[in-house]
Amino acid sequence: MKPLQSRIILFDSENVKEKWKKSINQAIKLSKITDFYEIKNIIGKGKYGQVRLGIHIVSKNKVAIKIITKSLLNENDCESVKSELAILVQCHHPNIIQMIDFFENEEFFYFVFEYLEGGTLLSYLEKRKFKIPEKRIIHIIHSISTAIYYCHKLGIIHRDLKPENCFLVDKTEDSDVKIVDFGLATMLCPSEKSLESFGTLTYVAPEILLQTPYNTKVDIWSLGVLSYLIMIGELPFEGGEETELALNIAFNDPNFKHQRWKEYSKEAKKIVKSLLIKDPKQRPKIEEVLRHPFLLQANQTIFNLRNNASPNNEFKLFSLIDPQNPNALFWDIS
Numbered sequence: 001m002k003p004l005q006s007r008i009i010l011f012d013s014e015n016v017k018e019k020w021k022k023s024i025n026q027a028i029k030l031s032k033i034t035d036f037y038e039i040k041n042i043i044g045k046g047k048y049g050q051v052r053l054g055i056h057i058v059s060k061n062k063v064a065i066k067i068i069t070k071s072l073l074n075e076n077d078c079e080s081v082k083s084e085l086a087i088l089v090q091c092h093h094p095n096i097i098q099m100i101d102f103f104e105n106e107e108f109f110y111f112v113f114e115y116l117e118g119g120t121l122l123s124y125l126e127k128r129k130f131k132i133p134e135k136r137i138i139h140i141i142h143s144i145s146t147a148i149y150y151c152h153k154l155g156i157i158h159r160d161l162k163p164e165n166c167f168l169v170d171k172t173e174d175s176d177v178k179i180v181d182f183g184l185a186t187m188l189c190p191s192e193k194s195l196e197s198f199g200t201l202t203y204v205a206p207e208i209l210l211q212t213p214y215n216t217k218v219d220i221w222s223l224g225v226l227s228y229l230i231m232i233g234e235l236p237f238e239g240g241e242e243t244e245l246a247l248n249i250a251f252n253d254p255n256f257k258h259q260r261w262k263e264y265s266k267e268a269k270k271i272v273k274s275l276l277i278k279d280p281k282q283r284p285k286i287e288e289v290l291r292h293p294f295l296l297q298a299n300q301t302i303f304n305l306r307n308n309a310s311p312n313n314e315f316k317l318f319s320l321i322d323p324q325n326p327n328a329l330f331w332d333i334s
Contacts, residue, residue, distance in 0.1 A: 033103040033110045039065060048072045054112065062115040063100060067108050081109055084182050087156055095147035097167065097180040118168025118175045125163065130233030134264055135297075136174065141227050141271075142290075142298035143177040148223065149286045151185075152216045157194070160184040161222035162203045163229065188215065201242060202235055206250045206278050217280035220289065224275025231268060232260050236276060250278075267294040 011017040033039070037054040043064065044051035049072070054063040068081060088099040088111070101112035118124065121140070125132070144166060151158060158165075160181060168175040184198045193213035199205075205221035207214040228236040236254030239245030254276055261269050271294040277283040289295065 031103070032105070033065070033101075033112075036101070037063065037065065037112065048077065049108070053115070062117075064113045064115050066111040066113065068111075070107055070109065080183065083187075084185065085111070087182050087185050087187065090154055091151070091156075091182075093147055093150045095143045095176065095178050096150065097178045113180075116167040116169055116178060116180075118170045118172075120164050121166035121168065121177060122163035124168055125230060125233075130230070132230075134268060137227075137230055137264075137268070138295060138298050139174070140177050140230065141223070142295050144179060144223060144226070145286060145289050145295065147179045148219050149290060152219070152286050155187045155189060156182075156185055157188060157216050158182065158185050158219050158222075159198045160200060160203070161219055161226060162200050163226060166226075201245060201249075202237070204249070205280070207280050209246050209250045214280065216286070217283050220275055220283050220286060221280075223289070224272055227272045227275060228254060231264055231272065232258055234258075265294070267292070270294065 009020075011020065035057075037056055040053040040055060042050050043053050046066075049066065049068040052065045052067060054065040055061070056063060070078070073081070085102060092098070097116065098114045099111060100114060101110075103110040103112070144161070148158070148161070158179065160183070161179065165179060165181045166177050167180050168177060186194060186196070186198075188194060193215050195211065195213055197208060197211065199208060199218070199222070203222045203225045205214065205218040208218060225236055228234075237245060237248045237252065239248050256269065256273060271289070271292045274284050274292070275289070284292075
């Protein structure tokens with residue numbers, strides 16, 4: 001093997017030198033994030049870093065840049081970042097945040113996402129004092145459910161579904177919703193189960209608290225807690241201490257006699273009850289959730305749009321039930 005050799009290259013000008021460097025960096029995929037994006041103010045903070053507003057230098061489009069500080073991570077954390085990257089690369093769904101770019105250097109990981117200006121679902125609900133029309137609730141739960149369906153078909157369990165991890169696309173009243181933050185997500189084979197204790201306590205499923213093997217059904221439970229909160233304005237389980245809260249989640253039933261249930265249809269109450277069944281074997285799969293009469297109303301609207309779409313416009317069909325044939329589930333991941 002020949003020893004490594006160095007070369008001295010002379011340039012006529014600084015401009016030529018920079019062009020040469022840029023070409024070499026592109027050829028060997030050695031690029032800096034600042035070559036493509038301007039990094040602006042902080043718009044969010046997390047345990048291992050922050051989220052900053054970014055501007056694409058060429059298009060001037062806004063992006064959200066999640067910056068993770070490597071020095072704050074242990075070996076398992078680094079593996080989790082790589083796992084999150086592998087999952088996000090696969091996800092292309094209208095109700096899942098889109099990762100646009102990824103960069104890494106000695107100090108940081110940089111995830112570049114589409115910019116969702118509507119803010120968190122929690123903020124949206126708080127501003128409206130948790131009082132929104134049932135039709136709007138159907139739209140929100142349906143949007144989140146179709147994203148979960150897509151993930152589960154790919155073997156992905158989110159494991160941290162909560163209103164802080166659901167974002168509105170824009171600030172309009174009827175904005176669509178996207179799920180974000182796959183930092184705790186994992187991938188499992190169809191028959192595989194996990195024993196890892198991950199999640200946010202108020203949204204975590206009983207089987208995780210009881211340390212029994214679990215599968216995709218934990219996301220269904222989290223969807224139930226989220227749906228209860230959207231409708232009632234309170235969490236279904238409470239406790240002064242974490243231990244008390246965990247015991248309530250594992251063994252007690254939520255309050256389905258709350259006065260606010262009178263504001264909703266019987267189907268609204270039924271679907272939330274089904275999502276919050278303690279026994280994961282009895283809890284519905286996401287396909288069954290999408291077939292529930294409560295959500296079939298949203299499917300009818302989207303199905304009509306699909307059938308009336310212009311032949312020249314491609315209409316993507318994601319996790320949609322045909323209202324005329326509820327047993328037929330359509331799925332398109334293209």
